[in-house]
Amino acid sequence: MRVGLYTEKEAFLPLQEEWNRLLVSSPSDTIFLTWEWQSLWWEFFGRGHRLLLLTARHEEELVGIAPLFYAHEDIIRLVGGTEISDYLDIIALSGHEREVWSAFLAYLLEECSWDTLDLHNLPAASPTREVLLSLKEEYGLKVAASREDVCPLIFLPETWEGYLQMLDRKQRHELRRKLRKAQREAQVDWYLVSENADLASEMEKFLDLHQRSSPHKDQFMDQTMQRFFKAMAKSAFEAGWLRLGFILINGLKIASLLCFDYGDSILLYNSGYDPERYRALSPGVLATAHCIEEAIQQKKKVFDFLRGSEEYKYRFGAQDTEVYRLVISKV
Numbered sequence: 001m002r003v004g005l006y007t008e009k010e011a012f013l014p015l016q017e018e019w020n021r022l023l024v025s026s027p028s029d030t031i032f033l034t035w036e037w038q039s040l041w042w043e044f045f046g047r048g049h050r051l052l053l054l055t056a057r058h059e060e061e062l063v064g065i066a067p068l069f070y071a072h073e074d075i076i077r078l079v080g081g082t083e084i085s086d087y088l089d090i091i092a093l094s095g096h097e098r099e100v101w102s103a104f105l106a107y108l109l110e111e112c113s114w115d116t117l118d119l120h121n122l123p124a125a126s127p128t129r130e131v132l133l134s135l136k137e138e139y140g141l142k143v144a145a146s147r148e149d150v151c152p153l154i155f156l157p158e159t160w161e162g163y164l165q166m167l168d169r170k171q172r173h174e175l176r177r178k179l180r181k182a183q184r185e186a187q188v189d190w191y192l193v194s195e196n197a198d199l200a201s202e203m204e205k206f207l208d209l210h211q212r213s214s215p216h217k218d219q220f221m222d223q224t225m226q227r228f229f230k231a232m233a234k235s236a237f238e239a240g241w242l243r244l245g246f247i248l249i250n251g252l253k254i255a256s257l258l259c260f261d262y263g264d265s266i267l268l269y270n271s272g273y274d275p276e277r278y279r280a281l282s283p284g285v286l287a288t289a290h291c292i293e294e295a296i297q298q299k300k301k302v303f304d305f306l307r308g309s310e311e312y313k314y315r316f317g318a319q320d321t322e323v324y325r326l327v328i329s330k331v
Contacts, residue, residue: 003107006053012039018062028089031262036235038079044228056103064100065091074115086306088121097127105139117328124322140331148325152318154303160293167317182281186249190290193244203233206256209272247287255283257291265302266295
């Protein structure tokens with residue numbers, strides 16, 4: 001197996017056609033590992049770091065990608081960082097994960113200077129944990145695995161009524177009560193940004209609602225993050241992955257969800273709402289309920305709230321799946 005190294009900022013371009021084709025044939029298929037997401041993340045957040053993008057080929061076929069970078073002088077991490085990419089991993093052709101990791105480890109040990117390989121946000125289903133633990137003695141490595149966070153999921157039934165029956169009695173009653181209250185006291189509509197919409201304008205409204213939501217969100221959404229969100233939304237929109245929805249109450253956009261439609265899942269990536277208007281009508285609950293109902297109608301299998309154990313996710317019936325951190329160091 002032949003390993004290639006790309007270090008320049010333009011390194012993603014030559015791999016564009018092959019990247020996603022390999023991704024959909026791997027067990028780590030997620031929007032956060034698409035060529036679009038990875039190249040944009042590097043464009044906006046890679047400045048000041050050294051790229052270490054490795055490829056593995058069997059003859060001429062691309063069978064592995066390790067999108068890595070030097071986070072610090074001797075610490076290597078996955079492109080995507082630790083904060084805004086909820087699932088990360090290497091990309092390996094399904095069934096060849098051990099061979100691909102073996103090739104990458106041999107290359108890193110022989111050709112690169114490093115002390116720690118610090119892998120964040122590995123999904124529970126990723127083969128990477130098991131593979132690296134099985135290879136550690138062969139390559140003289142120490143591997144420490146720990147649970148980093150949770151991603152609550154809803155495994156969706158075939159109908160909205162079936163979903164409601166999944167909830168415990170109290171939460172089912174509360175959700176129905178809030179939906180009835182809003183419909184009784186106001187004109188409530190769920191609006192999904194369409195192909196013909198002015199996405200730039202819609203994103204400005206989303207960002208406004210996001211920043212209004214809390215001081216923490218306002219601080220998070222600095223100028224660089226705003227530019228990334230706009231570029232990311234445009235890229236996902238063009239690929240058919242973006243689901244940007246708004247709750248309108250009496251004609252005003254009060255709450256918004258930025259979701260991704262990827263594979264058999266809807267992923268709720270971020271949200272915003274106006275805390276000064278119609279708070280008694282629970283606009284965030286309305287938006288989430290409409291989004292879940294729409295996912296069921298689209299025959300999706302999973303509604304993924306992504307990282308974080310916020311209480312509201314469990315009120316909607318979500319169950320935890322874990323994400324892991326692996327710290328690999330030389331013995």
